[in-house]
Amino acid sequence: MKNRQERAVLWDLDGTLLDSADNHWQAWRGALAELDLDLSRENFLDTFGQRSPAILDLRFPFLEEPEKTRLLDSKRKRYRDLTEHEGLFPGAREWLERLKDSGWHQAVASSSLRNVIEPTLEKLGIASFFEAIVAGDDVIVGKPDPEVFRAAAKKLNVSPDRCVVVEDAPAGIEAARRAGMRTIGIRSAHFDLEADFLADSLLTLPPDAFDRVLFSL
Known part of the structure; x- marks a missing residue:
């Protein structure tokens, strides 16, 4: 049974956390x-x-x-x-730390292959922030299909309606919506994202952005 009291952030990797x-x-x-x-x-x-x-x-x-x-x-x-x-976008590490300290579960849900994701997270020193990884080769159908996000929520044992997805691409935003999740769109490359909350970068996200998206919309 999904835990409806817990909350989770599902991170896309490329273009969201990683400047790639x-x-x-x-x-x-x-x-x-x-x-x-x-x-x-x-x-x-x-x-x-x-x-x-x-x-x-x-x-x-x-x-x-x-x-x-x-x-x-x-x-x-x-x-x-x-x-x-490659490196992290400014503000990425600070958000990972803040969310972990606030009790949010975190996972990577990416179209990249696992043998690319895992060494990248280790190299950047952020692997310990994530309780789960779902890679492109872990699912049958990629984004905009919701499978990757549903699989990540299942691994975290968190209900989809308690998950916030952070994405930079229209296909990812669509996948998250189809999974029944809230979305934060980072406009690193696309400016027409149909997300629940939009920001030009992680640095410009307000301190209460994730709580606001999950509880106030």
């Missing part, structure tokens, strides 16, 4: 160049937050499976080579 959008785009461009293809930044941002196979199917539906496999392998390798230059 440019590295993902550059990794895509490098991999696509191997097949004389390209991806504009606008088209990249429109799909940022979705799983890589879904992005390929949407943007390059004409590719054969061997080409898709080669591209995905190349993109993942290129991205890993770039991750040493």
Whole structure:
């Protein structure tokens, strides 16, 4: 049975906690160049937050499976080579600490692969803040399907209506809504997010933002 007294924050990773959008785009461009293809930044941002196979199917539906496999392998390798230059967005660590001290459960619910998420959290020194991780390879269908958020809430044993999702992408906001959760949208790349509460950055979130979203709306 879900615990209706507890409360949880489910964090997207890329573009929300982690300043990684440019590295993902550059990794895509490098991999696509191997097949004389390209991806504009606008088209990249429109799909940022979705799983890589879904992005390929949407943007390059004409590719054969061997080409898709080669591209995905190349993109993942290129991205890993770039991750040493990534860091947290300003305010991220402070919010993780504040929420933990206030008794909120926290989980990562991301489209990235587990073998990318776990070393990234360790490298940044924030792994201990999260009681659960649900990665893109843990679910059958990625965002905007709600499976990733429902799975995270289940791992935390917190009812969906007691969860606040922090996202930067339209697909993530839609997934959270379909899961029956409240949403905070961080406009790091998208300015038209249909979230319950919007902020330009984690630094501009008011101190009572999470309580306000969960209890006051």
